[in-house]
Amino acid sequence: MTQQNSTLENQALALAGVAQFTLYAHELATDGRDLPVRFERATQAIFCTDPDSAVDVYGDRSGVADGIRYLRVHLSGQRPDAQGAAVARYIGQILKLSGKVLGDEQALGRIRGAIDRARLAEPGDVADIFDAAYRETISPIRPQIMLHGEPTYLKNEFIQRRIRTQLLAAVRCGVMWRQCGGGFVSLFFRRKALLSALG
Template sequence: MTRTTSEIAAALATAEPIYDRVVALAGLLQALAQVRRVADTGEANEAILATCIGSLFRFDARTTADVYGGLENVRPGLLLLRDYLAGANRDEALARIALSVMQLERRFVRDGKMTDRVRQGLQSIQPRADSNGPTHPDVLAAIGQLYAQTLSTLRPRVIVQGNPHYLGQPAVVAEVRAALLAAMRSAVLWRQRGGSLWDLVLQRRRMLAAVEAHLG
């Protein structure tokens, strides 16, 4: 049955503040799905990757959805999250890498020097992204290098498996690392909005309701 706009609005209101957090979690899954796709095929979905990388340069967005340029841009991630929460997503590798990023986020935010370095690095890259687009090879290469110099030094590292043919190509590796940094951006945002791993256990139904409300 199709819900009316008022019913969707009511669902969002009753889901507060979880409905805000699921957007960040959807952004995380959306970025990691691109990590998996690039590692396996050597190619990303250009539009989805642009949303993910673009989120790295929205430092002071007004809302969680604004980080991704609007709620419609994170719809692929919301669909992934809905399937996961409903038990329909069988991609165990995606769930494992998501957990790795969430765990690494704790180490990352505790390292003030590293978080400052990442922010400053992104600010220096932003003019190129504004001029050439967030998925331009030079932009992805710069973000990938920033990831390699910062988050890649933390342990345990996020392990990405895929096709060795593609993972041996510098441009593909840069794209994977850039998408991983976008995933970390969403993980930090999710935690800032009050997210916790316990939500996935104790708030599963409410999270699913919030996702469904967003999807309409």
């Protein structure tokens, strides 16, 4: 993404992507909610490696609508419910993790290699490739994301692969947030401006 596109709107939409894919991962862990459209959105975000603007990562704003909806509640100062509070904690961890990933050329190279393999893979193999990429490159970096949920889903290998794909998409959006000039100072002190940029 070029420097001239590092606008507040791009920061807000990148942050919405972090929120959306983190929410999807959380819901997979807590109630096994595996909707095909959610997996498609995650893989689209991961595959879009050279966007002109943040919205390109999702196709259009409808592709990140769940993340925008979450952020509107969170940034407006409304008291979150238990799920919202849990997701907010994970988002904070992912944003910290994304900064470390962005500075780790070896990890970025491995992720790029996994994306190249996934582009050529059969659709049924994509989750396996992204799951392995997450475990090999993201999991060793601290803070490690430890999702809480129902053991039935957390121990299900199919769900595990879906969760890690969603988390990889969240980290991808977190990296984009950093590339757009996002930081914790702007997150805490420009909440109203970010909220306005969501539209």
